[in-house]
Amino acid sequence: MTISRIRVPGWNTATAAEGYRQVRENFAVLVADHADAAERAVPACPQWTVRELIAHLAEICDRVITRFGGESCPVPETASAAEVLKLWLERGHEADTLLAADSDGKGRGDIMVMDAFTHELDLRYALGVPPPGAHAAWLRGFEVLVRGLGDSLGRHGLPGMRIETEGATWIAGTEPVAAVLAGAPVDLYRSLAGRRSPAQIAAMDWLGDPEPWLRAFTWGPFTPPDAEIER
Structure with a gap:
């Protein structure tokens, strides 16, 4: 056994799809509030700027969708941070459907949610924004x-x-x-x-x-x- 949850009273037991959706919604707000930060370095991912962090999430989303038979839509190299975010937000709805269908108990979608939420925290620290209190992820x-x-x-x-x-x-x-x-x-x-x-x-x-x-x-x-x- 590698993990045993003993108690989680009051914690948000949202689905993977709900957690992933909230990450995207929070990214949209954070990027809108810091429109001039696209080229700012992300300390937790020192090889990435804010734009490259968003591109990573859009690419992971695309990879998951194509793995399940969906059409690939790569991130254009010349796309701005706002354009990459728009692409991710649009494709995220398709990923939500796949996560909601991942109900065999193996929790494969949880890894995608963990990665996205971890990078939301990376973005918050890069922008000087406090971490969230309640969060579906x-x-x-x-x-x-x-x-x-x-x-x-x-x-x-x-x-x-x-x-x-x-x-x-x-x-x-x-x-x-x-x-x-x-x-x-x-x-x-x-x-x-x-x-x-x-x-x-x-x-x-x-x-x-x-x-x-x-x-x-x-x-x-x-x-x-x-x-x-x-x-």
Whole structure:
């Protein structure tokens, strides 16, 4: 077992399609409010500007749609940030339908939601906008990340860890647990998604010595930065 949800009272248990839709809606508002930020660097994705971050999400959306037999609509290289966003918003409705149909219990759409929501947080930090409180993607994104951490713990031969945040607790890896990591939702989420340095992760609220566990935070596409990139 790599993840066990113990309790999530009051958390938004929205569907993957609802979570993905809210990410797109939030992007539309953020980009409209910061129309001059298209070429601004995104610290969490240092190789990307805001426009390139949006293009990545549009390309992932296109990839998912074509995988299920839909028509491909690549992002034009010359398209502006507003044009790329418009393309993503239009194609997102088709992706919502596919996510809603992904009801076999395997949660494959959750990875797409996690990626999109993680990048919404990247955009917010790049623009100096606070993270959201309630969001339809919080829970699904968290569970993908906790599952990934649990798998990483197993690969490193580490026992399980309990992760605690406001209103939710999970077990990553196998029981009995040998460490507890607690914190605010955004701090935990950004740590699990490779957006916090090892020093920042170690400085969080731990029960037990954090040092043996830090290497497990490198997994899949996520590698914690050497130095702090955001608070």
